[in-house]
Amino acid sequence: MEQPESHKPNVSRLALFLSFSRISLSSFGGAIFWARREIVERQRWFAEREFLEMFTVGQLLPGPNVLNLTVMVGYRFAGWTGAAAAVAGFLGWPCLVVVGMGVLYQQYGALPQVQQALTGMSSVAAGLLLATVIKLATVLPRHWRPWLFGALAFVGVGVMRWPLLWVMGALAPWAVFAAWKEQE
């Protein structure tokens, strides 16, 4: 039986491009908030539950999770070209912005005032990452195993400075298997 929410509205490639441009250009510090607002509330392309499912899949996969969501949404409405239109909107504008920043950095990056401002901002950037870690840590179960995996990943990549591929290759299958066993 057709579920009512799997009824797909007709969405053009241009609409995909414009919507994902809007999401991208309004998202400072986390695109997911804006993606939900545009896709679920403004355009009503998907119901809340469907959106959450796609976001979950995006999080499971490597890469920026909202980019994964962008590909999924674009593909569902208009196949590969739809995915390309959505991605062009989502990545095209920020690409131009950061390249503009790159030009300015190469021109003025060596000025002492600019260097001082950037140093202060980098201390903030480090703090934002640290706050993310603390937020993640509060949802971690109170059990030794996840903390051990977290500590091993940190030591391998952050202290020993081993290549990420080796560390992930060694830890990820083991961690997923342990979580799987625990479930049974």
Next chain:
Amino acid sequence: MGCLRGLERAGVMDRIDLGGLFLHFLILWFVAIGGPSTILPDIHRYLVDVHHLLTNTQFADLYTLAQVAPGPNAMYVTLIGWHLAGWAGAAATTLPMLVPASTLTLLVGHLNERYPDAPIGHAIRRGLTPITLGLVFASSTILMRAVNHDWRGYLITLLTVAVVLRKPWNPLWLFAGGALAGILGFV
């Protein structure tokens, strides 16, 4: 000075193997489960420690600049690529990001639609979350060591953490505060 910087840049461009850069980022994007912050330590290792293409300060500057741009926070990778080798460099670091997104995403999205309650998805998420945590922690320590030369830098970092955990403020305000502290000579 502009001329000198131009020469310096041309020198760096000669030393860059764009194919190698593309391949390295392709591999990184395939293991970037948990988002773009998890691959920061390896990008730093590859570009600063192994190939000496960027200094510690340049790496931190480029990462930070991209954080105040709109869009996904993965754009630091594009900015680094552009700084190293112009548009070709930006393409070499950014395009690989689309490969896992356009292959795995559709495959897993399809599987997820067919088997919505498969326990493996749950196991992957639960198993990998602590690893993501360890990697993002590594990212923050690498950035701190690159920019915080004394207690004042660490104070700004800790203040940022305290504010983020208590207030729902837009991070742009915090960056503005950091820039101000820097200009006033606090760091």
